[in-house]
Amino acid sequence: MKVFVVDVAKCVGCRSCQLVCKDEHCDNDWMPYAAPQPDTGQFWMRVDEKERGQVPKVMVSYTPVMCQHCENAPCMAVAKDGAVYRREDGLVVVDPVKARGQKAIVEACPYDAVFWNEELEIPQKCTGCAHLLDDGWTVPRCVEACAHDALLFGEYEDFADMLEGAEALKPEASTAPHVYYLNLPKRFIGGEVADLEADEVIIGAEVTLTNKATGETLTTVTDDFGDFWFKQIDAAEYAIDVVAEGYLPRHVEDFVSTVDRDLNIGTIALYQA
Amino acid sequence: MSNEVKTVYKSLGLCGFGLGSNSAAVDVKDGKILRIRPMHYDEKYDMEDMRPWKITARNGAVLEPKTRTLPTPLQYAYKKRVYSKNRVPYPLKRVDWDPEGDRHPETRGEAKYVRISWDEATTIIANELLRIKETYGPFAVLAQIDGHGESKIIHAAHGCPGRLLDLLGGYTLQARQPDSWEGWTWGAKHIWGMDPVGKQAHTENLFKDIAENGDCVIMWGGDPETTPWGWGGMMPGRIESFFTEAGIKQIFICPDLNYAAAVHADKWIPVLPNTDAALQCAIAYTWFKEGLFDREWVEAHSVGFDWFEYYIMGKEDGVPKTPAWAEPITGVPARQIKALARYWAKHAVSIGHCAGGGLIRAAYSSEPARLEVCLLVMQGLGKPGAGQINFMDLGLFGIDDIYPLPRSECQPDMNSVYHGWAMLTEPVNFIPKTLIPQAIMNPPVHWSGGHVIAGMPAQDQFIEWDFPQPGAGELHMIWTDSPCWQTCWNGGNEMQRALRHPNMEFIVAQHPWLENDCLFADIILPTTTKLEVNDISADLFSGQYNMILHEEQAVPHVGESLSDWEAVGEVAKKLGLYEQYAEGTEDELIKKGFMNSGCQDMISYEEWMEKGYYVVPTAKDWENDRCHLRGWYEDAESERLSTPTGKIEFYSTALAEHYPDDVERPPVPHFVPYGESHQESMLHPRSKEYPFLLITNHPRWRVHANNDDNTWCREIETCKVVGPDGYAYEPLWVNPQDAVRMNLHDGDIVKMFNERGAVLGGVRLSERVIPGALYQDHGARVDNIVVGEFDRAGANNLICPSNTTSKNAPGEVTNSFLVNIEKVDVFALAEQYPEAFSKPYDQATGQIAEAVIIKEGE
Secondary structure: OEEEEEEHHHOOOOOHHHHHHHHHHEOOOEOOOEOOEOOOOOOOEEEEEEEEEEOOEEEEEEEEEEOOOOOOOHHHHHOOOOOEEEOOOOOEEEOOOOOOOOOHHHHHOOOOOOEEEOOOOEEEOOOOOHHHHOOOOOOOHHHHHOOOOOEEEEEHHHHHHHHOOOEOOOHHHOOOOOEEEEOOOOEEEEEEEEEOOOOEEOOOOEEEEEEOOOOOEEEEEOOOOOEEEEEEEOOOEEEEEEEOOOEOOEEEOOOOEOOOOOEEEEEEEOOEO | OHHHOEEEEEEOOOOOOOOEOOEEEEEEEOOEEEEEEEOEHHHOOOHHHHOOOOEEOOOOOEEOOOOEOOOOHHHHOOHHHHOOOOEOOOOEEEOOOOOOOOOOHHHOOOOOEEEOOHHHHHHHHHHHHHHHHHHHOHHHEEEEOOOOOOOOOOOOOOOHHHHHHHHOOOOEEEEOOOHHHHHHHHHHHHHHOOOOOOOOOOOOOHHHHHHHHOOEEEEEOOOOOOHHHOOOOOHHHHHHHHHHHHOOEEEEEOOEOOHHHHHHOOEEEOOOOOOHHHHHHHHHHHHHHHOOOOHHHHHHHEEOHHHHHHHHOOOOOOOOOOHHHHHHHHOOOHHHHHHHHHHHHHOOEEEEEOOOOHHHHOOOOHHHHHHHHHHHHHOOOOOOOOOEEEOOOOOHHHOHHHOOOOOEOOOOOOOOOOOOOOOOOOOOEEEEHHHHHHHHHOOOEEEEOOOOOOOOOHHHHHOEEEEOOOOOOOOOEEEEOOOOHHHOOOOHHHHHHHHOOOOOOEEEEEEOEOOHHHHHOOEEEEEOOHHHOOEEEEEOOOOOOOEEEEEOOOOOOOOOOEOHHHHHHHHHHHOOOHHHHHOOOHHHHHHHHHHOOOOOOOOOHHHHHHHOEEEOOEOOOHHHOOOOOHHHHHOHHHOOOOOOOOOEEOOOHHHHHHOOOOOOOOOOOOOOOOOOOOOOOOOOOHHHHOOEEEEOOOOOOOEOOEOOOOHHHHOOOOOOEEOOOOOEEOEEEEOHHHHHHHOOOOOOEEEEEEOOEEEEEEEEEOOOEOOOEEEOOOOOOOOEEEOOOEEOOOOHHHHOOOOOOEOOEOOOOOOOEEEEEEEOOHHHHHHHOOOHHHOOEEOOOEEOHHHHEOOOOO
């Protein structure tokens, strides 16, 4: 069974995958696998971009998204006449002839990965470059183009080791996708601990993050710049406690929330004991 | 299906200058490009014969080349460039330009074009060349024949006109500046020599050294995930990922969270644009104050260190350059400056660049460039894991000394058949590229700074020069094959005015795409992209393996285009000079190129032709190459630097000799916020009227002005901001704090302006730029609302300073300058400027060729 593995932590957002997908499918006719994709407006492979945090604790996460080639594919469920089918290798393909007029196939996809071609009146999406695989290619265009190995393609067994912590893009959709995600972005809190009276950063301060709902804690130590980071944490309300030798301890909990966004908490000032 | 598909190989990098890169396999079917994909090195050769290399970090992380080439997104989308609606379809003549009558220079940039034949076009050009030579002499013709373009060799994108003009008795050359590294040239060379570029001139095995011994790389303005895309491939980004894996800290110091910082930074230190020199001074101050450097070592390796200390500690001007002093200037908290200084002093820290970064192309860029060297030297430049490293232009000019990755056995050399202009030849009559508008409008022009050509030795800078040279006159004609001056250089609006100057009787442009300076030409010749020609090329900048390619023609010429070489050849035919011009047939030249490449003994010509490419193996003994500056670090006497004293010159003896009173570039490097040449600083009263500093880096989805018409890039949501009128405006990043203050919202269209004019932009609220600064890519295609004043597309070079780096340094200033912004109503503007806002426009492509062409019968 073929699967894709997408390691979001390795993706640099170059969109080579998105562009080679267009290179392969726009103005190229791969019937019976796929009809040509319109020049613009469809993204059989897209990259979702998310700017996170506030100056100077900012990062950008990029998440490549294509057809998830689901085991329980909603598109297949709504398709009539077998217009969406699963190949022996597991790839889910829309038959461009049988699918004509079936807009429901577009609407059924919880990942917005199926597009409607107005001109041809067909739903279109990623084929896993099935036309190339059947011609001897070992991976689709997007995977070949990724310089950072953020996209992988192969037999499930080949990747079994790395898939232990893998996630689905939208677990709530319960479609059992054959695209496995690693390191999907969660939330972060970053900040700086400083002695503002001395105008010095505080190195080695112990910072504890407490999830106010669950009581779970994480602890880290400020680095050479007085910075601390809690990455890949839940969207939740938190409290922060800072302890450093020679300083009064400090407890912060107002507005320490990642419910809506990643957070640069800014400078937490400590006062000499 | 494979049977019908033909595959050819192309180096698709956009460096130009005869230097290929970013190679790809192009599959062709039925005369059309089917796909552009990576080449697999091992498709026709054994991997082992290439001698795959490996760099292993202390923690075991490994960096090695891939078995395939690493084209960038710009190459993958190149099909859209070849088949762009913006291609020049056939030769064009400006409708109101009459060589026999009224030439209407004043309508350039506005007047439309009519179709003419190649025969008619080349006859006009030939006649004009003869007339102008007869009337004014050959130097009245300005050749703008340099620049970053497609890496064609025989069919060179830039330079072919020069060959013909030489046969006609000469011309005036637009001298190619060290544009990407102005600060290194005009500043750093005077502290550490390091010819020809001014950056660390020995970087052999520097990446290996950092992997094995380094703790941290400070990316000071560089963006390895964007700038190298033009011709440095994806290896620079892979090196960043490798550093992360190797546990090597990456600190980014830049006003914008650039694309590499956004994914690779361990720490971002945002600094107000072009205040880096103040930050550097404060770091040095901390080291002096706290004794965090080896004075004995520094003094053994340098001269004039006491002068530097005198300035930094405030003895010279009464202002100690403390972190507290730097905080309000730079926006970096003093405690963070101290923390950085102390971290640096305790660790092996290198500084990384991609050519330069904004500070190196800003006003007074000589100063941060020199101060960077001061800092590197104070912390033992050349010690294990510490150097200055360029993530791109590996081995530039064919120099192995500046190849920081495992070296190839050779760098294939294309010079024997390269028809572009050779950068290091000495022209008789020339003008620095930065001074073109003055040379057209206000000759004579006098400057200090010598030939101003990238790669000239430092001493050349002390030659005073005049345009025109004795015996030469003013300019009356331009032949350009790099028609993007106004959207790439300093003071584009002034250039637009220059192109309309009544002295300028004839302008001919040749280009694949109808854009920018083309729209000011009187005759436009359509030229091919490299997919349409048969050529030879070398892949030099991949960081993996070098290659020499036989680049077969992939697809037929688009429209009536001819290659640049062929187009000029048609003019040569009209002048009876074709045979002297051409120097052989295409096939003969490809063979000659191969036989003189340096690879001719590694593989036979026949086998190379048949296979289409040859991969040069990694040098057998690369690990035994010298380790950049280690020997000099260990013994200052072991090597002379190319400064007058042979040592690091904290006090530049040459500047002191030639320009002792230059306060804009004094003998000891200074923080120079403003002066006689520039007032682009928050510390200057001008900032009351123009309270933002604009950062305008090399663009993410373009290479300078290249690729702005690419439909697949333009639809990326961060590439453009589509206004309420459907026009795709160039994004302008505004920090939410500034936006709130100014009541700006995501998607608003704003006018960005200063005394030099205005351009529009689409607001994108972003935490990737600091308050007080704005960010907009440079290089958008000019779309004038009012010529010389107001542009719709966001071509912000139009409002860059016209003045050069400083009084005695004629470099470009194209980054970090003062502007203001105000929200505009595009519908009101459309009423005010109905003509500009109603041009034919393609939603996906943007501006298109047909917008300026009068169809037959119209």
